[in-house]
Amino acid sequence: MAQDPAAGVLERLRKLEKCANTLAIEQMKAQHRAQAVQQKRAVIQQLRSKRDALRTRVTAQSAGPMLDILADTQAASTPQLDQVDVSTTLLKERIETLHHILEAYHLTGISAEVRELNSAFTFCINTAYEGTYLDSYYLDIQTQHPRKIICHNIPAFIPVEQMACTYLQLDLRRFMDVLRDALNAYTSRRYQVEQLQKLHSMFLTGQVQRNAAYNLLKFRYPILCGDMEQDVQVKLVYKDLACYLPTGVTLTYTGADAESTDAKLECHRQLFENVELHRVFDSLKLQEEVAISS
Template sequence: MEGASTKGVLSHLSLLEARARSRGSRPQLQSRVKQLKAKVEALKAQREQLKAELQTHKSLQRLRSSEDRLGAEEDEERMEEESSELLLLMARHLELTELLHAHHLIGGYDIINTRQGRGVCVTLATAYEGVYLDTYNLEIDFKPKVRVGRHNVPPFIPLNALCEQSDLQTGLRAFLDQLSQRLNAFAGRRQQLKLVKEQHESVEVMDSNVLCSVLVLMFSAQREKSPVLCTLEYADPTRCLPTQVRLHCEDELFLDSPQWKNNHSLLMTTPLHAALTDMKKMGFIL
Protein backbone atom coordinates (compact mmCIF):
# COMPACT_ATOMS: atom_id res chain seq x y z
CA MET A 1 0.00 0.00 0.00
CA GLU A 2 2.71 2.33 0.96
CA GLY A 3 4.65 1.71 -2.25
CA ALA A 4 1.60 2.32 -4.40
CA SER A 5 0.88 5.55 -2.61
CA THR A 6 4.43 6.69 -3.11
CA LYS A 7 4.23 6.05 -6.86
CA GLY A 8 0.98 7.96 -7.09
CA VAL A 9 2.49 10.95 -5.39
CA LEU A 10 5.51 10.87 -7.64
CA SER A 11 3.37 10.68 -10.76
CA HIS A 12 1.30 13.55 -9.55
CA LEU A 13 4.39 15.57 -8.85
CA SER A 14 5.75 14.80 -12.34
CA LEU A 15 2.48 15.90 -13.87
CA LEU A 16 2.54 19.14 -11.94
CA GLU A 17 6.15 19.70 -12.95
CA ALA A 18 5.32 19.12 -16.64
CA ARG A 19 2.43 21.49 -16.42
CA ALA A 20 4.67 24.07 -14.83
CA ARG A 21 7.25 23.68 -17.55
CA SER A 22 4.49 23.94 -20.14
CA ARG A 23 3.22 27.14 -18.64
CA GLY A 24 6.73 28.57 -18.46
CA SER A 25 7.53 27.80 -22.11
CA ARG A 26 4.27 29.19 -23.50
CA PRO A 27 5.49 32.83 -23.54
CA GLN A 28 8.65 31.70 -25.32
CA LEU A 29 6.58 29.81 -27.86
CA GLN A 30 4.37 32.82 -28.43
CA SER A 31 7.43 35.03 -28.93
CA ARG A 32 8.85 32.54 -31.43
CA VAL A 33 5.56 32.45 -33.31
CA LYS A 34 5.58 36.25 -33.51
CA GLN A 35 9.12 36.21 -34.89
CA LEU A 36 8.17 33.66 -37.50
CA LYS A 37 5.11 35.64 -38.53
CA ALA A 38 7.20 38.81 -38.85
CA LYS A 39 9.70 36.94 -41.00
CA VAL A 40 6.91 35.64 -43.19
CA GLU A 41 5.58 39.16 -43.68
CA ALA A 42 9.09 40.43 -44.51
CA LEU A 43 9.52 37.61 -47.03
CA LYS A 44 6.16 38.45 -48.58
CA ALA A 45 7.16 42.13 -48.86
CA GLN A 46 10.48 41.12 -50.40
CA ARG A 47 8.63 38.85 -52.83
CA GLU A 48 6.34 41.72 -53.87
CA GLN A 49 9.33 44.01 -54.31
CA LEU A 50 11.07 41.40 -56.46
CA LYS A 51 7.91 40.99 -58.54
CA ALA A 52 7.74 44.78 -59.05
CA GLU A 53 11.42 44.92 -60.03
CA LEU A 54 10.97 42.01 -62.43
CA GLN A 55 7.97 43.74 -64.03
CA THR A 56 9.94 46.96 -64.38
CA HIS A 57 12.84 45.07 -65.94
CA LYS A 58 10.47 43.39 -68.42
CA SER A 59 8.96 46.78 -69.31
CA LEU A 60 12.42 48.24 -69.89
CA GLN A 61 13.33 45.26 -72.07
CA ARG A 62 10.18 45.74 -74.15
CA LEU A 63 10.88 49.47 -74.44
CA ARG A 64 14.46 48.87 -75.52
CA SER A 65 13.37 46.25 -78.04
CA SER A 66 10.82 48.71 -79.42
CA GLU A 67 13.47 51.46 -79.65
CA ASP A 68 15.88 49.05 -81.36
CA ARG A 69 13.21 48.13 -83.89
CA LEU A 70 12.40 51.80 -84.50
CA GLY A 71 16.11 52.62 -84.82
CA ALA A 72 16.60 49.76 -87.25
CA GLU A 73 13.60 50.90 -89.26
CA GLU A 74 14.89 54.49 -89.28
CA ASP A 75 18.35 53.29 -90.35
CA GLU A 76 16.76 51.23 -93.10
CA GLU A 77 14.65 54.19 -94.23
CA ARG A 78 17.71 56.47 -94.15
CA MET A 79 19.71 53.95 -96.16
CA GLU A 80 16.86 53.69 -98.67
CA GLU A 81 16.72 57.50 -98.97
CA GLU A 82 20.50 57.71 -99.44
CA SER A 83 20.39 54.93 -102.01
CA SER A 84 17.58 56.71 -103.82
CA GLU A 85 19.53 60.00 -103.82
CA LEU A 86 22.64 58.17 -105.05
CA LEU A 87 20.68 56.57 -107.88
CA LEU A 88 19.28 59.97 -108.86
CA LEU A 89 22.78 61.48 -108.85
CA MET A 90 24.12 58.61 -110.93
CA ALA A 91 21.26 59.02 -113.42
CA ARG A 92 21.88 62.78 -113.58
CA HIS A 93 25.62 62.21 -114.05
CA LEU A 94 24.94 59.77 -116.89
CA GLU A 95 22.56 62.25 -118.50
CA LEU A 96 25.09 65.09 -118.28
CA THR A 97 27.83 62.81 -119.62
CA GLU A 98 25.68 61.96 -122.62
CA LEU A 99 24.87 65.63 -123.17
CA LEU A 100 28.55 66.56 -123.03
CA HIS A 101 29.35 63.79 -125.48
CA ALA A 102 26.67 65.06 -127.87
CA HIS A 103 27.91 68.61 -127.32
CA HIS A 104 31.43 67.50 -128.27
CA LEU A 105 30.17 65.77 -131.40
CA ILE A 106 28.66 69.01 -132.71
CA GLY A 107 31.81 70.94 -131.94
CA GLY A 108 30.78 72.31 -128.55
CA TYR A 109 28.19 74.69 -129.97
CA ASP A 110 24.51 74.99 -129.12
CA ILE A 111 22.59 74.18 -132.30
CA ILE A 112 18.82 74.23 -132.86
CA ASN A 113 17.07 73.03 -136.02
CA THR A 114 15.21 75.74 -137.92
CA ARG A 115 13.06 75.96 -141.03
CA GLN A 116 11.83 72.39 -140.65
CA GLY A 117 15.32 70.93 -140.75
CA ARG A 118 16.56 73.02 -143.67
CA GLY A 119 18.86 75.05 -141.40
CA VAL A 120 20.17 75.51 -137.92
CA CYS A 121 20.63 78.35 -135.43
CA VAL A 122 24.05 78.33 -133.78
CA THR A 123 24.75 80.05 -130.45
CA LEU A 124 28.30 81.20 -129.68
CA ALA A 125 28.97 82.16 -126.06
CA THR A 126 31.99 84.25 -125.06
CA ALA A 127 33.80 84.17 -121.73
CA TYR A 128 36.93 85.56 -120.06
CA GLU A 129 38.61 84.29 -116.89
CA GLY A 130 35.62 82.07 -116.13
CA VAL A 131 33.04 84.86 -116.55
CA TYR A 132 30.44 84.47 -119.29
CA LEU A 133 30.05 87.60 -121.38
CA ASP A 134 28.12 88.19 -124.61
CA THR A 135 26.31 85.59 -126.70
CA TYR A 136 26.07 85.70 -130.49
CA ASN A 137 23.70 83.85 -132.80
CA LEU A 138 23.70 83.11 -136.50
CA GLU A 139 21.44 81.11 -138.79
CA ILE A 140 23.04 78.69 -141.25
CA ASP A 141 20.96 77.56 -144.20
CA PHE A 142 21.61 74.13 -145.73
CA LYS A 143 19.57 74.43 -148.92
CA PRO A 144 20.15 75.08 -151.72
CA LYS A 145 23.70 75.35 -150.33
CA VAL A 146 25.33 76.04 -146.99
CA ARG A 147 25.42 79.76 -146.25
CA VAL A 148 25.17 82.16 -143.29
CA GLY A 149 21.80 83.88 -142.97
CA ARG A 150 20.73 86.26 -140.24
CA HIS A 151 23.18 86.93 -137.39
CA ASN A 152 24.21 89.46 -134.74
CA VAL A 153 27.98 89.11 -135.16
CA PRO A 154 29.68 92.56 -134.87
CA PRO A 155 30.32 94.12 -138.30
CA PHE A 156 34.06 94.47 -137.67
CA ILE A 157 34.36 90.65 -137.66
CA PRO A 158 35.11 89.65 -141.31
CA LEU A 159 32.36 87.07 -141.53
CA ASN A 160 32.38 86.72 -145.33
CA ALA A 161 36.15 86.30 -145.40
CA LEU A 162 35.95 83.57 -142.75
CA CYS A 163 33.27 81.79 -144.79
CA GLU A 164 35.48 81.80 -147.84
CA GLN A 165 38.56 80.65 -145.96
CA SER A 166 36.77 77.73 -144.29
CA ASP A 167 34.56 76.67 -147.25
CA LEU A 168 31.23 76.19 -145.51
CA GLN A 169 30.27 73.30 -147.76
CA THR A 170 32.89 71.05 -146.17
CA GLY A 171 34.38 72.99 -143.23
CA LEU A 172 31.44 74.25 -141.15
CA ARG A 173 33.06 73.32 -137.86
CA ALA A 174 36.35 75.01 -138.84
CA PHE A 175 34.40 78.17 -139.64
CA LEU A 176 32.64 78.09 -136.27
CA ASP A 177 35.96 77.50 -134.46
CA GLN A 178 37.61 80.52 -136.12
CA LEU A 179 34.59 82.73 -135.51
CA SER A 180 34.36 81.67 -131.86
CA GLN A 181 38.09 82.32 -131.38
CA ARG A 182 37.79 85.86 -132.75
CA LEU A 183 34.67 86.64 -130.73
CA ASN A 184 36.26 85.38 -127.49
CA ALA A 185 39.47 87.34 -128.16
CA PHE A 186 37.45 90.51 -128.74
CA ALA A 187 35.39 89.88 -125.58
CA GLY A 188 38.61 89.29 -123.60
CA ARG A 189 40.25 92.53 -124.79
CA ARG A 190 37.10 94.51 -124.02
CA GLN A 191 36.82 92.88 -120.58
CA GLN A 192 40.44 93.77 -119.80
CA LEU A 193 39.74 97.40 -120.66
CA LYS A 194 36.69 97.35 -118.39
CA LEU A 195 38.73 95.89 -115.51
CA VAL A 196 41.42 98.56 -116.01
CA LYS A 197 38.82 101.30 -115.62
CA GLU A 198 37.32 99.61 -112.54
CA GLN A 199 40.53 98.64 -110.74
CA HIS A 200 42.98 101.42 -111.67
CA GLU A 201 41.53 104.88 -111.15
CA SER A 202 44.97 106.48 -111.47
CA VAL A 203 45.38 105.05 -115.00
CA GLU A 204 43.73 107.20 -117.66
CA VAL A 205 42.44 105.60 -120.86
CA MET A 206 43.32 108.14 -123.52
CA ASP A 207 42.03 106.28 -126.58
CA SER A 208 40.60 102.95 -127.75
CA ASN A 209 38.78 101.71 -130.85
CA VAL A 210 35.64 99.59 -131.17
CA LEU A 211 37.56 96.38 -131.77
CA CYS A 212 39.81 97.14 -128.76
CA SER A 213 42.80 96.44 -131.00
CA VAL A 214 44.50 99.72 -130.04
CA LEU A 215 44.65 101.11 -126.49
CA VAL A 216 46.41 104.26 -125.30
CA LEU A 217 46.95 104.68 -121.56
CA MET A 218 48.48 107.35 -119.37
CA PHE A 219 49.95 106.58 -115.97
CA SER A 220 52.56 108.18 -113.72
CA ALA A 221 55.88 106.65 -112.75
CA GLN A 222 55.97 106.64 -108.95
CA ARG A 223 59.63 107.51 -108.33
CA GLU A 224 60.24 109.86 -111.23
CA LYS A 225 56.80 111.48 -110.94
CA SER A 226 56.72 111.58 -114.72
CA PRO A 227 53.69 110.73 -116.88
CA VAL A 228 54.18 107.70 -119.13
CA LEU A 229 52.21 107.21 -122.33
CA CYS A 230 51.59 103.53 -123.06
CA THR A 231 50.30 102.35 -126.45
CA LEU A 232 49.23 98.74 -126.91
CA GLU A 233 48.46 97.22 -130.30
CA TYR A 234 46.64 93.91 -130.79
CA ALA A 235 47.41 92.97 -134.38
CA ASP A 236 46.34 89.34 -133.90
CA PRO A 237 42.51 89.36 -133.73
CA THR A 238 42.47 85.89 -132.20
CA ARG A 239 44.46 86.81 -129.05
CA CYS A 240 43.89 88.85 -125.90
CA LEU A 241 47.55 89.84 -125.50
CA PRO A 242 49.17 92.73 -127.38
CA THR A 243 51.55 92.18 -130.25
CA GLN A 244 53.36 95.48 -129.60
CA VAL A 245 53.81 97.81 -126.60
CA ARG A 246 55.34 101.29 -126.81
CA LEU A 247 56.25 103.47 -123.83
CA HIS A 248 56.92 107.21 -124.13
CA CYS A 249 58.04 109.74 -121.55
CA GLU A 250 59.75 113.16 -121.56
CA ASP A 251 62.59 111.59 -119.58
CA GLU A 252 63.44 108.62 -121.77
CA LEU A 253 66.44 107.58 -119.73
CA PHE A 254 64.63 105.76 -116.93
CA LEU A 255 62.55 103.83 -119.51
CA ASP A 256 65.81 102.21 -120.66
CA SER A 257 66.49 100.85 -117.18
CA PRO A 258 66.27 97.06 -116.61
CA GLN A 259 63.26 97.57 -114.36
CA TRP A 260 61.19 99.29 -117.03
CA LYS A 261 62.31 96.79 -119.64
CA ASN A 262 60.84 94.15 -117.35
CA ASN A 263 57.64 96.21 -117.19
CA HIS A 264 57.57 96.26 -120.98
CA SER A 265 57.83 92.45 -121.06
CA LEU A 266 55.15 92.20 -118.38
CA LEU A 267 52.73 94.25 -120.49
CA MET A 268 53.45 92.01 -123.49
CA THR A 269 52.87 88.68 -121.70
CA THR A 270 50.27 89.45 -119.02
CA PRO A 271 46.67 90.63 -119.29
CA LEU A 272 46.61 94.41 -119.06
CA HIS A 273 44.73 94.81 -115.76
CA ALA A 274 46.93 92.18 -114.07
CA ALA A 275 50.14 93.73 -115.42
CA LEU A 276 49.18 97.17 -114.08
CA THR A 277 48.39 95.62 -110.69
CA ASP A 278 51.84 94.03 -110.54
CA MET A 279 53.54 97.28 -111.58
CA LYS A 280 51.68 99.14 -108.84
CA LYS A 281 52.59 96.54 -106.19
CA MET A 282 56.28 96.79 -107.17
CA GLY A 283 56.12 100.59 -106.84
CA PHE A 284 56.65 101.56 -110.49
CA ILE A 285 53.38 103.42 -111.05
CA LEU A 286 50.98 105.31 -108.86
Protein backbone atom coordinates (compact mmCIF):
# COMPACT_ATOMS: atom_id res chain seq x y z
CA MET A 1 0.00 0.00 0.00
CA ALA A 2 1.46 3.35 -1.08
CA GLN A 3 2.37 5.81 1.66
CA ASP A 4 0.26 8.93 1.86
CA PRO A 5 2.41 11.80 0.55
CA ALA A 6 0.71 14.24 2.91
CA ALA A 7 1.56 12.04 5.88
CA GLY A 8 5.20 11.97 4.79
CA VAL A 9 5.29 15.75 4.52
CA LEU A 10 3.72 16.11 7.97
CA GLU A 11 6.27 13.73 9.44
CA ARG A 12 9.13 15.71 7.93
CA LEU A 13 7.59 18.94 9.23
CA ARG A 14 7.33 17.47 12.71
CA LYS A 15 11.00 16.45 12.58
CA LEU A 16 12.03 19.91 11.37
CA GLU A 17 9.98 21.51 14.10
CA LYS A 18 11.58 19.25 16.70
CA CYS A 19 15.06 20.12 15.40
CA ALA A 20 14.21 23.81 15.45
CA ASN A 21 12.99 23.57 19.04
CA THR A 22 16.12 21.68 20.05
CA LEU A 23 18.31 24.29 18.37
CA ALA A 24 16.41 27.11 20.10
CA ILE A 25 16.88 25.43 23.49
CA GLU A 26 20.60 24.95 22.85
CA GLN A 27 20.93 28.60 21.85
CA MET A 28 19.16 29.69 25.04
CA LYS A 29 21.46 27.49 27.09
CA ALA A 30 24.49 28.89 25.29
CA GLN A 31 23.33 32.45 26.02
CA HIS A 32 22.75 31.55 29.66
CA ARG A 33 26.25 30.08 29.95
CA ALA A 34 27.80 33.09 28.27
CA GLN A 35 26.01 35.43 30.69
CA ALA A 36 27.13 33.33 33.66
CA VAL A 37 30.73 33.46 32.46
CA GLN A 38 30.55 37.24 32.04
CA GLN A 39 29.11 37.67 35.54
CA LYS A 40 31.79 35.49 37.11
CA ARG A 41 34.48 37.33 35.14
CA ALA A 42 33.17 40.67 36.45
CA VAL A 43 33.23 39.38 40.04
CA ILE A 44 36.80 38.10 39.62
CA GLN A 45 37.92 41.43 38.18
CA GLN A 46 36.24 43.31 41.04
CA LEU A 47 37.97 41.15 43.66
CA ARG A 48 41.34 41.58 41.95
CA SER A 49 40.84 45.36 41.87
CA LYS A 50 40.08 45.39 45.60
CA ARG A 51 43.17 43.27 46.29
CA ASP A 52 45.41 45.57 44.24
CA ALA A 53 43.92 48.65 45.93
CA LEU A 54 44.65 47.18 49.36
CA ARG A 55 48.25 46.43 48.41
CA THR A 56 48.69 49.95 47.03
CA ARG A 57 47.26 51.51 50.17
CA VAL A 58 49.43 49.41 52.44
CA THR A 59 52.52 50.31 50.42
CA ALA A 60 51.65 54.03 50.45
CA GLN A 61 51.05 54.04 54.20
CA SER A 62 54.24 52.16 55.05
CA ALA A 63 56.73 54.68 56.45
CA GLY A 64 59.88 53.42 54.79
CA PRO A 65 61.42 50.12 53.68
CA MET A 66 60.61 47.05 55.75
CA LEU A 67 64.23 46.54 56.75
CA ASP A 68 64.49 50.06 58.16
CA ILE A 69 61.28 49.57 60.12
CA LEU A 70 62.49 46.29 61.58
CA ALA A 71 65.84 47.80 62.52
CA ASP A 72 64.10 50.75 64.17
CA THR A 73 61.84 48.37 66.08
CA GLN A 74 64.84 46.41 67.34
CA ALA A 75 66.68 49.56 68.38
CA ALA A 76 63.66 51.22 69.95
CA SER A 77 62.89 48.14 72.04
CA THR A 78 66.05 48.70 74.14
CA PRO A 79 65.54 51.86 76.26
CA GLN A 80 68.50 53.82 77.62
CA LEU A 81 69.01 53.82 81.39
CA ASP A 82 69.01 57.60 81.70
CA GLN A 83 65.69 58.16 79.93
CA VAL A 84 63.19 60.36 81.76
CA ASP A 85 59.47 59.61 81.80
CA VAL A 86 58.73 61.83 78.80
CA SER A 87 61.34 60.08 76.68
CA THR A 88 60.00 56.71 77.76
CA THR A 89 56.50 57.71 76.68
CA LEU A 90 57.73 58.88 73.29
CA LEU A 91 59.71 55.67 72.92
CA LYS A 92 56.62 53.57 73.60
CA GLU A 93 54.65 55.55 71.03
CA ARG A 94 57.43 55.02 68.48
CA ILE A 95 57.45 51.27 69.12
CA GLU A 96 53.67 51.13 68.82
CA THR A 97 53.77 53.02 65.51
CA LEU A 98 56.42 50.70 64.12
CA HIS A 99 54.43 47.62 65.11
CA HIS A 100 51.36 49.06 63.39
CA ILE A 101 53.38 49.51 60.21
CA LEU A 102 54.59 45.92 60.40
CA GLU A 103 50.97 44.83 60.80
CA ALA A 104 50.21 46.71 57.58
CA TYR A 105 52.90 44.67 55.82
CA HIS A 106 51.39 41.53 57.34
CA LEU A 107 48.09 42.31 55.55
CA THR A 108 49.87 41.68 52.26
CA GLY A 109 50.86 38.19 53.42
CA ILE A 110 54.46 39.03 54.35
CA SER A 111 55.88 39.38 57.85
CA ALA A 112 59.43 39.57 59.14
CA GLU A 113 61.51 39.63 62.28
CA VAL A 114 65.13 40.29 63.11
CA ARG A 115 67.22 37.12 63.16
CA GLU A 116 70.53 38.80 63.84
CA LEU A 117 70.76 42.51 64.50
CA ASN A 118 71.62 44.44 61.31
CA SER A 119 72.62 41.20 59.63
CA ALA A 120 69.78 38.78 58.83
CA PHE A 121 66.00 38.67 58.90
CA THR A 122 63.51 35.83 58.84
CA PHE A 123 60.69 36.50 56.39
CA CYS A 124 57.40 34.61 56.47
CA ILE A 125 55.03 34.43 53.49
CA ASN A 126 51.54 33.29 54.44
CA THR A 127 49.41 31.92 51.60
CA ALA A 128 45.63 31.80 51.59
CA TYR A 129 42.75 31.33 49.19
CA GLU A 130 39.37 33.05 49.67
CA GLY A 131 39.98 33.51 53.37
CA THR A 132 41.24 29.95 53.88
CA TYR A 133 44.76 29.78 55.31
CA LEU A 134 46.92 27.34 53.35
CA ASP A 135 50.68 27.28 53.99
CA SER A 136 53.52 29.39 55.37
CA TYR A 137 56.97 29.64 53.81
CA TYR A 138 60.12 31.01 55.44
CA LEU A 139 63.34 32.60 54.23
CA ASP A 140 66.37 33.71 56.21
CA ILE A 141 67.99 36.55 54.27
CA GLN A 142 71.28 38.29 54.92
CA THR A 143 70.45 41.93 54.25
CA GLN A 144 73.95 43.37 54.23
CA HIS A 145 75.21 43.78 50.68
CA PRO A 146 75.66 41.57 48.86
CA ARG A 147 72.32 40.20 50.02
CA LYS A 148 71.86 36.45 49.97
CA ILE A 149 69.36 33.80 51.00
CA ILE A 150 70.75 31.77 53.90
CA CYS A 151 68.04 29.08 53.97
CA HIS A 152 64.39 28.61 53.02
CA ASN A 153 61.61 26.04 52.65
CA ILE A 154 60.33 27.20 49.24
CA PRO A 155 59.26 24.28 46.95
CA ALA A 156 61.94 23.25 44.49
CA PHE A 157 59.89 24.14 41.39
CA ILE A 158 59.71 27.81 42.45
CA PRO A 159 62.83 29.43 40.92
CA VAL A 160 63.73 31.34 44.07
CA GLU A 161 67.43 31.61 43.19
CA GLN A 162 66.58 33.04 39.76
CA MET A 163 64.18 35.52 41.38
CA ALA A 164 66.90 36.49 43.84
CA CYS A 165 69.40 37.13 41.03
CA THR A 166 66.87 39.39 39.29
CA TYR A 167 65.44 41.37 42.21
CA LEU A 168 67.10 40.76 45.58
CA GLN A 169 70.11 43.08 45.29
CA LEU A 170 68.16 46.02 43.86
CA ASP A 171 64.69 45.78 45.37
CA LEU A 172 63.93 43.51 48.33
CA ARG A 173 60.24 44.41 48.33
CA ARG A 174 59.89 43.53 44.65
CA PHE A 175 61.62 40.21 45.29
CA MET A 176 59.21 39.39 48.13
CA ASP A 177 56.17 40.43 46.05
CA VAL A 178 57.17 38.22 43.10
CA LEU A 179 57.87 35.28 45.39
CA ARG A 180 54.59 35.78 47.28
CA ASP A 181 52.58 35.88 44.04
CA ALA A 182 54.15 32.62 42.84
CA LEU A 183 53.54 30.85 46.15
CA ASN A 184 49.96 32.09 46.41
CA ALA A 185 49.21 30.98 42.86
CA TYR A 186 50.72 27.54 43.48
CA THR A 187 48.74 26.94 46.69
CA SER A 188 45.62 28.28 44.97
CA ARG A 189 45.95 25.80 42.08
CA ARG A 190 46.58 22.97 44.53
CA TYR A 191 43.57 24.01 46.63
CA GLN A 192 41.31 24.11 43.56
CA VAL A 193 42.35 20.56 42.58
CA GLU A 194 41.82 19.31 46.13
CA GLN A 195 38.35 20.87 46.24
CA LEU A 196 37.52 19.45 42.82
CA GLN A 197 38.39 15.93 43.97
CA LYS A 198 36.64 16.41 47.30
CA LEU A 199 33.39 17.97 46.06
CA HIS A 200 33.02 16.66 42.50
CA SER A 201 34.78 13.31 42.33
CA MET A 202 31.49 11.71 41.23
CA PHE A 203 31.64 13.78 38.04
CA LEU A 204 35.21 12.75 37.16
CA THR A 205 36.36 9.66 35.30
CA GLY A 206 39.38 8.63 37.33
CA GLN A 207 41.81 10.92 39.16
CA VAL A 208 43.27 14.29 38.22
CA GLN A 209 46.77 13.94 36.77
CA ARG A 210 49.08 16.81 37.70
CA ASN A 211 52.71 17.78 38.10
CA ALA A 212 54.36 19.03 41.29
CA ALA A 213 53.63 22.70 40.53
CA TYR A 214 49.99 22.03 39.60
CA ASN A 215 50.47 24.05 36.41
CA LEU A 216 49.72 21.09 34.13
CA LEU A 217 46.47 19.23 34.84
CA LYS A 218 44.74 16.42 32.97
CA PHE A 219 41.44 14.70 33.74
CA ARG A 220 38.25 13.39 32.15
CA TYR A 221 34.57 13.90 32.82
CA PRO A 222 31.45 12.47 31.13
CA ILE A 223 28.86 14.63 29.38
CA LEU A 224 25.35 13.77 28.28
CA CYS A 225 24.80 13.42 24.54
CA GLY A 226 21.17 12.48 24.18
CA ASP A 227 20.81 9.19 26.01
CA MET A 228 24.53 8.45 25.81
CA GLU A 229 27.46 9.41 28.02
CA GLN A 230 30.80 10.25 26.45
CA ASP A 231 34.05 11.34 28.11
CA VAL A 232 35.66 14.72 27.54
CA GLN A 233 39.43 14.82 28.03
CA VAL A 234 40.68 18.04 29.62
CA LYS A 235 44.18 19.50 29.57
CA LEU A 236 44.82 22.71 31.53
CA VAL A 237 48.10 24.62 31.19
CA TYR A 238 49.19 27.61 33.28
CA LYS A 239 51.81 29.58 31.36
CA ASP A 240 53.72 30.74 34.44
CA LEU A 241 53.83 30.00 38.14
CA ALA A 242 51.88 33.14 39.08
CA CYS A 243 48.70 32.08 37.23
CA TYR A 244 45.58 31.26 39.23
CA LEU A 245 43.50 30.40 36.16
CA PRO A 246 44.61 28.33 33.16
CA THR A 247 45.96 30.14 30.10
CA GLY A 248 45.56 27.10 27.85
CA VAL A 249 42.47 24.86 27.83
CA THR A 250 42.19 21.86 25.51
CA LEU A 251 38.98 19.80 25.45
CA THR A 252 39.00 16.60 23.39
CA TYR A 253 35.81 14.71 22.62
CA THR A 254 35.96 11.45 20.70
CA GLY A 255 32.25 10.64 20.39
CA ALA A 256 30.57 9.84 17.09
CA ASP A 257 28.61 13.11 17.08
CA ALA A 258 31.57 15.36 17.89
CA GLU A 259 30.43 18.14 15.56
CA SER A 260 27.11 18.54 17.34
CA THR A 261 28.89 19.10 20.67
CA ASP A 262 31.27 21.83 19.46
CA ALA A 263 29.09 24.68 20.77
CA LYS A 264 28.65 22.96 24.13
CA LEU A 265 32.39 22.32 24.52
CA GLU A 266 33.19 25.91 23.60
CA CYS A 267 31.03 27.06 26.53
CA HIS A 268 32.80 24.54 28.77
CA ARG A 269 36.17 25.85 27.60
CA GLN A 270 35.20 29.42 28.50
CA LEU A 271 34.20 28.27 31.97
CA PHE A 272 37.56 26.56 32.53
CA GLU A 273 39.38 29.71 31.38
CA ASN A 274 37.45 32.17 33.56
CA VAL A 275 36.19 30.30 36.62
CA GLU A 276 38.02 28.53 39.44
CA LEU A 277 38.39 24.83 38.66
CA HIS A 278 36.15 23.45 41.40
CA ARG A 279 33.41 25.96 40.56
CA VAL A 280 33.30 24.96 36.88
CA PHE A 281 31.47 21.79 37.83
CA ASP A 282 29.02 23.76 39.96
CA SER A 283 27.96 25.54 36.76
CA LEU A 284 27.96 22.38 34.64
CA LYS A 285 25.90 20.55 37.25
CA LEU A 286 23.31 23.33 37.31
CA GLN A 287 23.09 23.19 33.53
CA GLU A 288 22.72 19.39 33.69
CA GLU A 289 25.52 18.92 31.17
CA VAL A 290 27.72 16.62 33.19
CA ALA A 291 26.92 13.03 34.06
CA ILE A 292 27.76 11.13 37.22
CA SER A 293 30.77 8.95 36.52
CA SER A 294 30.40 5.23 36.96
